[in-house]
Amino acid sequence: MTVTDRSYALALDEKDPLKAFRERFVITDPNICYLDGNSLGRLPKQTIEIVNKYLINEWGTQAVEGWAHWIDEAQSTGDLIGRATLGAAAGQVLACDTTSVNFFQLVGAAIAARPNRKTMIIDAANFPTDRYILQGIAERHGMKLIIIDNESEGAAEYERITPDILEPYLSDDVAFVTLEVIQYRSGARTDIKAITDLVRKYGALTIWDASHAVGAIDMDFDANGVDLAVGCTYKYGNSGPGSPAWLYVNKRVQNELQVPIQGWFAQSNQFEMGPDFKKNPTIRGFQIASPSLIGLRCIQSAFSMIEEASIEAIAQKCAVGTEMMINLYDAWLADLGFTLNTSRNPSERGGHVSLIHPDALKISIALRKFANVVPDYRVPNSIRLAISPLPTSYVEVWDGFQRLRDLVSTRQYEKVEIEGTNVT
Ligand SMILES: Cc1ncc(COP(=O)(O)O)c(C=O)c1O
Structure with a gap:
């Protein structure tokens, strides 16, 4: 045959x-x-039932009382995404906002964590939102943006950035490198561990965009020493159009990182409503604001199927x-x-x-x-x-x-x- x-x-x-x-x-x-x-x-068929039940039995009947058990769901849903698809132990993933917002947040945190470094590195074939966000940050904050050519003839096989291609651009002025785990156009997979290890040798952080990888391949973030990553849930994640995205911050770097939008969900004692911001020391310190409960239930439904499979x-x-x-x-x-x-x-x-x-x-x-x-x-x-x-x-x-x-x-x-x- x-x-x-x-x-x-x-x-x-x-x-x-x-x-x-x-x-x-x-x-x-x-x-x-x-x-x-x-x-x-x-x-997924079960998503229809799960969302319906949420509307009828939770929002409909509990109204504001529901917040007592909804309030932490960005974290528990993040843990599920981490467990089912990312190889991430609990307490490092949040399900929230969009990939673009999460990317902006982690980029801001990475720049602040390396205050004496003024260079950011991305590749030309990267997804537009990531490139546009960095262009805006470069203009507003006087950062230098290196865009590695992996599109012209002979520049990189299938747009794939290898350590050999990346290394000549690295220096002690680089705050972070950002790449896609899987290139959105060509489908090339980058070697997460080899790149992360190389970038760390230069004292910089790596921010992975795993939108085209999550729910398709095994990424082993913890084992591969990943610092930071973002991704969506609506592709191989089957969680629906516009479903919340996720961000991953390895416990090792959570203390040294502070995202630029310091919203009330990141506050240590959120409901004391105090005068000054004090960052929650857990992954919650990276959450901006109220989670979309319907979106989170769509993720829980779909990612529990991934975990089961x-x-x-x-x-x-x-x-x-x-x-x-x-x-x-x-x-x-x-x-x-x-x-x-x-x-x-x-x-x-x-x-x-x-x-x-x-x-x-x-x-x-x-x-x-x-x-x-x-x-x-x-x-x-x-x-x-x-x-x-x-x-x-x-x-x-x-x-x-x-x-x-x-x-x-x-x-x-x-x-x-x-x-x-x-x-x-
Ligand atoms: C690699 C990559 N990054 C970011 C995005 C943007 O996602 P969002 O609309 O959730 O910000 C996409 C969307 O398809 C994508 O493929």
């Missing part, structure tokens, strides 16, 4: 230890190939699923003008692969319109295709690739109209 036989994918599904999870998601169209779980995960089994399915995609690319797509933009080494990728094609935008739109396949397009020429291990089956991925092959080999995609759309 070769990868180009549909029975190859069916056999993988048959022996998939996670196969029972698919039924626990809302999938209204059985024929759709939803390969965009790296952008927005699917809705185990991140090891999830990571394994990402590795096998992306390998199948790469083999299908070799068999069907390489001759149709596509170029693989993701590493063939499973330890250098996560849950999505990126395929480059000069007509990527048209093909992405045509996949949705003509083929009932949901991919994800990123400028200028890349199509991202993901396996989200709990809701996605192997055969769903296989069918999606076959439809992609047919759409391009018949040139049917050329008939699609490119209409204005803001979100892909």
